[in-house]
Amino acid sequence: MFLKIFAKIPTFGFMAIAEEYIRLIFGLKIKQIRTDKDLSLFGLSKLSGLSKSYLNEIEKGKKYPKTDKIIKLAETLEVPYDSLVSLKLDKNLAPIGEILQSGILDEIPLELFGIQQSDLIDIIANAPSKVNAFISTIIEIAQHYNMSREGFYLASLRSYQEAHNNFFKDLEDTAIRFANSYQLELSGEIKAAELEEILIEEYGYTINTSGIPHHEELDNLRSVFVPSTKTLLLSDRVDEPQKTFIYAKELGYQYMEIKERPYTFSWIRYDNFEEVLHNFYASYFAGALIIPRNHLKGHLKDLFGAKRFSEKAFHKIMKLYNASPESFYQRLTNILPKDFGMQNVFFLRFTHKKGMERFNLVKELHITHQQQPHANEINEHYCRRWMAIKTLQHSANEDLSYSFDIQISDYADTDQQYLVFTSATKDPFRKDYYRSIGIGFLISSSLEKKISFVNDAKIPKVKVGVTCESCSIMDCEVRKAPPKRLLAKEKFKRTSRLVADIVKEYS
Structure with a gap:
């Protein structure tokens, strides 16, 4: 469940939080106390003797001050030293601590959408209770619709694809370079045997075409890759096109030197978003290799011209x-x-x-x-x-x-x-x-x-x-x-009209 990402919140102590998050929490505390006292960064700098730029880096979680500087900040802000260095947060900042501790920010592939984690934390810090309410709403929606962790990852991937109109020139170019390097024709039908030979000769693969047992639980498996021995197990039910695609994906992983990847096709589970993204890269590479862009374009022009x-x-x-x-x-x-x-x-x-x-x-x-x-x-x-x-x-x-x-x-x-x-x-x-x-x-x-x-x-x-x-x-x-949603909407309209008539009558 997607909710399991958040369910970690009550089970771990703050000491388990990464050093980066300890800096962030300290910085958030300083910023909260400073703003509560209606002090600008310039004002705090003047009172504490610490430079404005240094204080700004502390508040953004980029730097953690040494003991003597923490003592100076505690004296200037009139708060106990122990309170500043404690990882315990008050009720206003508690939602941020929960979000940081849950690891959800590590699960969301922010970098794909050009968002820095520090920017998101800054947004949370400026309105922690409102953002916490928003996060809680997202959790409730995920729970209501039974969204799995994998479902969350795949939704992120779809958004990434859609943001790029599902065209990735670097992957197209990589497939062309691979084809040129291994003298594969990009103007006709690539056979599984050609790709199998490259996997064996160039990348040391062992191919086993009857290695997946016939169990009901394994019915959906086309292939399993064993990285320790570079053994690729294939279902004996894969046809020639499926085999070609599987081989092309494996070559994509190897040629692009992708290490973090799923080892089954179809996938059983994804442990992190990197696996989802890399699976997509290898699949795109395979499609670009088997169905060359320039070759397909010409034939589609003829089809659409009729x-x-x-x-x-x-x-x-x-x-x-x-x-x-x-x-x-x-x-x-x-x-x-x-x-x-x-x-x-x-x-x-x-x-x-x-x-x-x-x-x-x-x-x-x-x-x-x-x-x-x-x-x-x-x-x-x-x-x-x-x-x-x-x-x-x-x-x-x-x-x-x-x-x-x-x-x-x-x-x-x-x-x-x-x-x-x-x-x-x-x-x-x-x-x-x-x-x-x-x-x-x-x-x-x-x-x-x-x-x-x-x-x-x-x-x-x-x-x-x-x-x-x-x-x-x-x-x-x-x-x-029956059209229950439309019927409910019509009922609401009728109710609204009747209420308006009552209000008009007694106005």
Whole structure:
């Protein structure tokens, strides 16, 4: 649970806090006492004989003064020496101590978003009770929605990807350098055997293609890496594209000299955010190697230039690469925003068990805007008119290994329409499970100039909602639940009108 990060608060003494935090706590105390006495830094400097710049560094937690200077500060501020050096905080600063001690600031990848930890602590210090209330609210939300530690990390990663439009030039360049160094063609299909040879010859790997036992608990594992012997265990159920991707990821870890990483694919758990980030780097590297950017761009230009959508042409491009449908769709989220200027794009991945009513949104990405289809953890029913859901249902009902469809999703409660492509595949690792991968583009005059077939009359246009509980399409034949959120909103409006009438009558 995400809450476990905070649950450490009552169990450790302050002596366990890192030296950096001891400096911070001392500095916060000095600042609080100084401001309580309505003293400026200049004033405290004049009274204590310590320079203003030195006092400023103390208050920011950058320096911890020697004993004689602490004595001087205690005398100047008229507080006991023991009170200053004690790690016990009064009620106003206690929330900061709890936050520091909990380790939550180490868990949040602040540097990814250009935030310094000292700046955040300064914000907390200026209004500790208000910030503590905010932190408590975040904890309560996390508890209510059962957000796991991994979920928190993955949400941070998504924000990082979205902030960069999911395009990372340094990783693109690294993949090109690797290909040039090992004489790999970036204009055709890279085979697993080519990458396996590099892993063995250059990086000393031992590959075992039948090393993962057939246990139900291990069904979702594609690979396990044993670092002590550089042994890579593969499931005997991975196909050629999956094997190629796994090998490419391993080469990414090795070539970029990444040490902190998960050792299983799919992951079992992440111990820290660095593992999440490095897993993403290696996955991006693999995608850039297997589906080269410049090669894909040219073929997409031809596809988008046609006046009519051709499913055959779409799949012809997909089959140029030794990659799964998911890898191909993921790669589109790198290329389209950067090279085609398609900024309003979403990517969704659903899983579904045959015969069940539940559809799980397990991966999502939104470039530029939080588009209409987005995850919710409030146990509502996703719209059954979504392409992702319909394709999954079709695959499960017909027991298909692969299916594809396209539609324009016209959102009932907004003026937004999306062009949506979706592919669904059978899960080879779990019986009766299916997964769909979809990508959607917000339709605008700009998109119409970039994708000529947007106005193809053969592409069906379907009215959709987000969840049944929030949808205003009253005659929906596939509705799974009443629109309780809309009904509650209408009731509130009626109540407000009646109250206004009563107030008017007695005014």
